[in-house]
Amino acid sequence: MNNKMYKKRAGTSGIQGQLYETKLISLIYFRLTHDDSVQQFSLATNRDDIGEFDDVCFIANIKGFDKPLAVFLQAKHRENDKLLTFTSETDLAKYFSSYLKIRRAFDPSGKDMIFERKYDDTECFFIMYTTTKGSPKNKMYEGAFAECLKELIGTGGCCTQPSYTDDDLDLLCKIVMKDQITTLATQLAKFICDESDSEMSTNNDIMLRYHVILALNVFDVSEIQPEGHRIASFRQDFFSNNEEFIVLIKNILCLEVLKKQKSEKNNGQSLLLKFLSEPSDVTTLSKLIGSVLTYKNDKLELISESITDDLQRQLDKANVPQATVYEAAELAAKEYLLSLKLKVPASFGNKDLTIRGDNKRIEKRLNYLTTKFIELLKQSEPNDIVTIDESLGDGFLKLNGGIACAVGNILVFDENSRFLKFTDNCESLGDLAKTWYETLIVKIENLHEYKLHVKVKNFPKLSFERGEYDMSIARDFYSKVLFYTNQATQNGVEEILREEIDNQPCSDVHNFKIRSELIFLKYHDEIQRLWLIPKVGSYLTEKSKVFENAVANAMSEPLMGVIKNMHNIKNKILTFNENAINRFAMQHDGRFIGTIIVSKSCVLTVAKVEQYLGSKNHVVLDLEYILKLSLKNYNTLCKELTNTTKDHIFIIVCNLFRDLRDSDNRLENIAKAFDGKQIIVITNKTSVDIMKEYFFQNSNVWDDDRNGFADLSVESQKKFLAAYNIKFLGKYVSLDVIIDDESATAGLIDKKTFYKLINDETVRIGPQYDYSNYAKKFNINRRVSRTKTQEHKFYDVKDKVLETFYDLEDDVVLISGQGLGKSTLLRHLILTTAELDPKVWMVRINIRYKLKSSLRYDTTEKILTLVCQSALCDESFLLVYDEGISSHIPVRKDVLCYEIDRPSKFYVSRKKNKHLKESPVEYNYSKALCSCRNCHRRALEIKFFLHYYNRGKLILLIENFDERIPEHKEIVDEYRKRKHRIWITSEAPPSSNLQLWLGPSYKIENFSPSEQDKYLTLLHQDAHYTIAVIGGEIKILS
Missing domain, CATH: 3.40.50 (Rossmann fold)
Structure with a gap:
């Protein structure tokens, strides 16, 4: 692939997102080609391997600026009025990880048109571009490129930058270190598998920063061998170390080593079948990783393409926890790793000072370091912090012959100040380190009272504390992230582009105005074609002629x-x-x-x-x-x-x-x-x-x-489903998202619905998840724990943070007293889950009140009537089957049919105070709507609901469950048979029978002190609330 091409990510968004992206790309490309200040540029879309900011990417040389401008943009076309913020730690971590990917991609030795330079030599911006509102707490961006960016990409509101706290910086620094640790473990695995006969190099930034930590926690490092290197072997206690980052090194290292070894097993498929029958079997899984299975993007995947898709689906359904995968990888790789003897340089781990040369040269270097240190320390009083930064020069800072080689021997970590200090234990020092240390003790009074604050990028670390370099990356992220909020919708972007095309100078003005419509259509059509090309894309540059060709074609006709x-x-x-x-x-x-x-x-x-x-x-x-x-x-x-x-x-x-x-x-x-x-x-x-x-x-x-829809060709049906949206539970969603069963499509989209969609009329399905009085910004993600039990062998779950309903795999029972947050938690999870998965249908039933008015009909009727009423927020439905009708039940409400366990006859009517007189219709084993006169919208909603019901795709939320009431248990039993995901809240403590029936219950944990502080801080920052201490108690005054 040459430097004019780039790799595209797989998959595309829905049609609304597609149109928004392609129209926005059309506008940005048009502006880049027609802005006189832009000298040259390269533009890409849907770029692979750079994370979230991949929708529009371009780099441009702008007149008046020394550095090129690089923009990485994520476009979000939303119909709601939600504020754009980093609403959770998960969001913040996701976007920061993307920033790190892009930062790493810059490489002067590379051949990519965007990344063939250093990151620091480029003015990069990471843009979240959306139609939604911005937070009033964000600050206005007024940097040097503000006006330039507005001219190139702006279509609406202002550009802001997110506010942040020290806690946010802590989180980002932790992500930086995790990113570095992952790179470190991957490099180690590559050396072990590909280069273990040679000597490990420490001549890279990551190894330079972490080699001392590796020597202290991962390897036993020998004395210098006659050949000049040392031997490193894995510590036994490395595999039992519980420190978070050491565990991460172990997990990534084991997985990467197994992945690179690529061993083959003759009985791979039989082992896989055995594992799928018992997905918690760590021993079997350990025999599969690296040969049959690999772990990628937090998911087990098959390596061999010869194994059937059915087994991959079974593997997906098994949903093996990450902890199980890591345990299996360690089991598979541990013995091999413990057997290794790796060659490492003499400087590895700083077992002693590293100074090359004869004794005279070594003495001269030690004198230089001593003199330099005395100058530094004289500038500070004892107990002061001495700053070590880049201004001191490479000669003083380097690993070979500089103070970097003193870290871990003379210089140790001070737990109190979190800086470096001079050791008070000279007995463990190597010969050179001891010689220099004794010199420093004599020449510098109160040596042990000095602390060193290191602000150097590539300098050995002794702890996983955040360093100045980590902080600089976190602050750089916040300085380069821009929120473009209140921007034009996809229709608005089109209007702006049409207007800008119209305003282009042309010799035949009248003729150009009428043809500008065709110019736009031809131009946007070509951009769409380029956008849809899979796998590899070509950069658009100032030399591309996409717009000029559209103009020439339109004007010549x-x-x-x-x-x-x-x-x-x-x-x-x-x-x-x-x-x-x-x-x-x-x-x-x-x-x-x-x-x-x-x-x-x-x-x-x-x-x-x-x-x-x-x-x-x-x-x-x-x-x-x-x-x-x-x-x-x-x-x-x-x-x-x-x-x-x-x-x-x-x-x-x-x-x-x-x-x-x-x-x-x-x-x-x-x-x-x-x-x-x-x-x-x-x-x-x-x-x-x-x-x-x-x-x-x-x-x-x-x-x-x-x-009708059924009259379209198969290809057009697919295009129609992708192109047309319905308002599903309050959000616009393309039909292909919620109808994933082609056989059901024709039955769901009748002629009336088809015509409405073709004529751009809004079709609504179900109620809106509307909690307008619920302030999401005040939400603190709640933690739950599983109730301990000795009698039944359940895995304990402690302090599991819930962000969506998908965070727990089981049917869930939440137990807590009245007023302790069950309903608030469900409200929050409904909104976050709907945002994550727009096709899910969640049905919330307060069962205590729903069953107060007893129905006189069959139990199964009650169950389906109850959930249908709750799903559609309408009490006007009653479900009756043929045996009920034969009993001459007076029908006063809408009636729809449902399934029983045998073929049966169903009736639907809207007649008041009269017996049903419709002709019977035969159905077998699945619920279907027969008729619903004079209410097409309601009939359509019921059909969609039954489509979800018959396929077990509901999330059923039952509040105020009481196991002592038989009807409660009957309802849950019915929906468990259908494989619907079920969450139950109850105030009653669970009995052992309930534990056996639904599994162990969870309880909502109380706020921790830090969560309380965070919640009160959020309230305090809001203008509508005042925090006051009255009578020794904290009060919230609205």
Whole structure:
């Protein structure tokens, strides 16, 4: 792959996200090519391996700036009004990890057009770009590039930077160290597997920083061997060390070593089947990692492509905990690692000072270091902090012959100050270190009272405390992250781009204005094509001609061709299956010329006629567009139409819903221009009479009302599902997200729904998760623990932090007293889970109140009625099956059918105070809606709900559960059979029977002191709340 190409990430967003991204890319590329201050640039989209900020990436040389500007942008098109903030530690960690990936990608020796330079030689910005609101606590960005960025990417509100606390910096420093530790362990694994016969190099930043820690905690390091190196072997206690970062080294190292060894097993598939039958079997898993399985992105994956997809699905469902994977990897790799004898340089671990040369040279170097130290310490009083920074020069700081080689021998970590200090134990020092130490003791009074604060990037560490370098990276992140909030929606971005295209200078202004629509469509169409190319993309640069080609193509076509092209580009999504086209043709013996076709959806009928005509020379002309033309362009078009040969077929579309009498003259002239031509008129019912008046030669009028989703071709059905959104539980979601079973699609999208979607009407399914009085910004993620039990062997869960309903794999029972936060926790988890997974349907039932009004019908009726009422927030539903009807139940509410365990007959009616008299419909084993007259929306919602119910895809939240009430247990049993995920809250302590039935319960832990402080701080920072101490107690005053 050459430097003009880049690797693209797999997968794309939904259609709304796609349009937002492609229109935004179109706008940014247009501005980059037309801004005189931009000298050269390279632009990419959906770039792989850089994390979250991958939607739009570009680097540009800007006049007046020494460093090039690099932008890495994540575009978020949201319909809600949520504030854009780093709402959780998880969010912050995710974006910071992406920042680190991008930072590492810069490499002067590389050949990538964006990254072929040092990070510090580039002005980088990491942009979260969204239509949502920004937090008032964020500060305005007023840096040197503020105006430049606004000109290149701005479409709306201002640009801000997030505020942060010292706790936030601590979190980021911890992530920096984890990132470094992961790199360190990976480098070790590479050396062990690929280069173990050679001597390990410490000539890289990571090894230089951590080699002393490795010698203290990971390796036993020998004395210098005759060959000049030392021998390092793994410590036995390394594998039992519980320090967080040492455990991380062990886990990553074991996994990477197994991955690189790539051993093969003849009985791999049988071992895999054994493991899938018992996913907690660490011993079996240890035999599979590296040979059959690998661990990637926190997930076990199959290595061999020959193993069936079914086994991969089973593996996904097993959901093996990360701790189990790490334990198995250690079991597999430990014996091998303990057997190794690795060659390391003499300087490794700083067992002694490292100074090359003969005795005279060594003495001279020690004198230099002593003199330098005396100068430094004289500048400070005892008990003062001596700063060691880059200004002291490489000669004094380096590992060989500098003070870096004293870390771990003469210089040790001070637990109190968290800085370096001079050791008071000279007995353990090496010969050179002891010699220098004794010199320093003599020449520097009170040596042990001095502390050294190191502010050097590549300097050995003695602890996993945050260092100055780690802090500098965290602060750099906050200085480079920008929030572009209140930006234009995808429609708004399109309007801005159209306007900027219109404002381009052109010699034929009138002609350019009408053709600018086609320019936009051709230009955006090409950007979409480039956006959709998989795997590898080409950089767009100042030399690319995407926009210029769109202009040239649009300006060279006759006006009639312009209108035809606009129609073709706008309507590429729809084609019909062969049966639908044949049925359409047979309806009128294929005689469409000279007809007026009346349609509920002109778009669908036009697509069908075009498909039938195939390669015949035809043009689609939209009257709405023609009637809006300027007089000059209108006259040009009429002249072109008059001069067109008779072999053309014209499809005239009129989908207007207004009185056309004010356009009499234009309609008359257009009709004259079509005189003697082959025309087909497609219109809605509103305009059919006026079409008959002006196009009287089209005497044959007929209806086209047989357009349904099932009539589309398979490919068009997929495109339709991806392109059209419904408002699902309050959020706009593309249909392909919530309908993942193709066999169910036709039943869910009936003709009425299909027409609504085609005509861009909003289709709503289910209620909105609306907790407008719930302040998410005050939420502290709650911790839960599993109740201990001796009788049953359950794995204990302690202090598990809950962010979504997916954080616990079991059916969950939450036990706590009244008013201790169960409902608040559920509210929060509903919102966070819905944000994470827009297709999930969560049904919340306060079972204590729902069952107060007893139903007189069968238990199964109660169960499905109860959950359907709760899911749709509507009490007007009653579910009845045939045996109930035979008992002459008076039906006063909407009735829908449900499943029982045998074939049965179901009825649906909306008749009041009358017995059901509908004809029975046979169903078998699955619930389906028969009829729901005069309420299409409600019927559609019920069908979607049953689609979720039949496939076990609900999350059922049952509050105030009481195991002593039989009906409560019956409800839970019914939904457990369906494999729905269930969360139950209860105030009653669990019995042993309940433990056996649902598994062990969880309790919500109280706030820790730090969580209390965090919560009160959040309240205190909000203008609506005041924290006061009254009578010795903390009070919250609103």
